[in-house]
Amino acid sequence: MFANRVITRGFASSVASLAPKVAVVGAAGGIGQPLSLLLKLNPHVGRLALYDLVNTPGVAADLSHINTQSSVKGYKGPEQLEDALKGSDIIVVPAGVPRKPGMTRDDLFKINAGIVKGIAEAAVKVAPNAHILVISNPVNSTVPIVAEVFKKAGIFNPKRIFGVTTLDVVRASTFVTTLKGGDATKTPVHVIGGHSGVTIIPLLSQTGINFAKEEVDALTHRIQFGGDEVVKAKEGLGSATLSMAHAGARFTDSLLRALAGAKGIVEPSYVYSEIGAKHGVEYFATNVELGPEGVAKVHPIGPINAYEEQLLKAAIPELQANIKKGVDFVHQG
């Protein structure tokens, strides 16, 4: 269900329509701009609020000329953050610094943890019912940061905080079909765990495709370190932006449709999870069924083979450390 229902009239129609508000925080960045474009093209978005420290008036003016039904407004600088978030149904967060070659996602914690915490604190004040979609890295830690800020305020709702791991399954489908043939759009790959290196666990055994041992090794490595391919190719100019914008727009679209009542929508996401708890972690990515309240059902891992058991075993200590780092940050700061 949408947090804030507002009735507006689209200029192309005299029929009143619901107008969900989506805020993008970091909207002028490498992900933020193409993501905002894709959201401007999405018919389920009613109002688009674009927030960044810089350049959002220009990005908003530009997008506002596109003849789709949503309105677009730019907000710039900390004094406009609360206005940007106020009344949002969904807040998508690609704010913060990206990696350069040689860095891990955890190296971004120093800068991005404080950025994400500040955004979560503003959301607590003015959009306590919003669904928060965290893209900023390290996702394994930034999702717990958002959750702890909401817990501190006494309004934590585990159904409404998501780490966006869609890019991992987008890549996995591409890499598997590049190697084995087939239609990438019709070859889903379940990827569980978290969103960094060994915490990314592709469950190739669940695809029903036969792989040789060397193919499993190569694909697993490529899916786990797909982000590094892009970081290396961009030679210091950042990490994945365009594929991430696609992945973020896909997840936002799925959530918008589920909030509006569509059934059977399943996306992977890193969420507060009882499935994770069984493996010793509070947050864990698996397929999640989306519904009118956000998370409707966290799906189980499903059957996994001995190889994938080993991947899971290797992921858990790193995930535990990443989660603890995020939780501690909120309570120390």
Ligand code: NAD
């Ligand atoms: P970028 O530097 O191009 O853009 C980031 C934007 O955030 C900039 O416009 C900057 O002004 C803005 N920003 C900084 N501090 C802010 C604040 N306090 N409030 C609002 N905006 C702020 O970086 P990018 O390539 O767009 O990447 C953004 C983040 O997304 C990085 O942390 C990156 O690692 C992460 N990322 C995640 C995934 C994923 O799969 N989850 C994929 C790619 C990138």
Ligand code: LMR
């Ligand atoms: C990705 O997977 O592309 C992102 O997490 C960005 C990165 O740092 O690799």
